[in-house]
Amino acid sequence: MKIDVKILDARMADQLPAYATAGSAGLDLRACIDAPLELAPNAWQLVPTGIAMFIRDPGYAALILPRSGLGHKHGIVLGNLVGLIDSDYQGQLMVSAWNRSTVPFTLAPMERLAQLVIVPVVQAQFNVVTEFEATERGEGGYGSTGKG
Numbered sequence: 625m626k627i628d629v630k631i632l633d634a635r636m637a638d639q640l641p642a643y644a645t646a647g648s649a650g651l652d653l654r655a656c657i658d659a660p661l662e663l664a665p666n667a668w669q670l671v672p673t674g675i676a677m678f679i680r681d682p683g684y685a686a687l688i689l690p691r692s693g694l695g696h697k698h699g700i701v702l703g704n705l706v707g708l709i710d711s712d713y714q715g716q717l718m719v720s721a722w723n724r725s726t727v728p729f730t731l732a733p734m735e736r737l738a739q740l741v742i743v744p745v746v747q748a749q750f751n752v753v754t755e756f757e758a759t760e761r762g763e764g765g766y767g768s769t770g771k772g
């Protein structure tokens with residue numbers, strides 16, 4: 625599918641998000657900052673990506689997810705855990721970078737910070753009822769099927 629993208633920072637012109645391999649699901653987003661940004665332990669900051677995208681079709685959305693290397697090795701994850709980009713959002717894509725580790729982390733300008741995944745979405749209609757059709761699970765949850 626084709627998605628309209630605006631380049632908001634000239635540095636992004638020749639490094640638009642791209643799938644790194646034929647099977648990649650994620651597009652890396654870069655930190656479009658002018659100077660290195662130090663994130664103290666447990667600090668978080670909204671980081672611009674230098675691009676805006678207009679998905680347009682309400683049958684799709686985008687998710688911003690951490691990169692596994694940064695998240696696992698350096699504790700750089702997202703302040704909102706997962707970012708949800710609505711199909712009608714036209715502003716700059718922003719990444720809430722959260723240093724959940726115990727040591728400071730310095731984010732370099734244009735470093736790949738997070739990744740974006742385009743996903744299908746179903747906008748549901750609601751049908752109000754007083755009883756649901758019976759299922760094997762019913763209201764069971766929270767380990768109701770046992771351990772192991």
Ligand SMILES: O=c1ccn([C@H]2C[C@H](O)[C@@H](COP(=O)(O)OP(=O)(O)OP(=O)(O)O)O2)c(=O)[nH]1
Nearest residue numbers: 688704706707708709710713716717718719720
């Ligand atoms: O990590 C994120 C999360 C959201 N957004 C943008 C796109 C999204 O469509 C919009 C609104 O996000 P969301 O609905 O999650 O935030 P909200 O707190 O509910 O704000 P709003 O009242 O504007 O919907 O902000 C980002 O750029 N990055």
Ligand SMILES: [Mg+2]
Nearest residue numbers: 708709710713
């Ligand atoms: Mg919202």
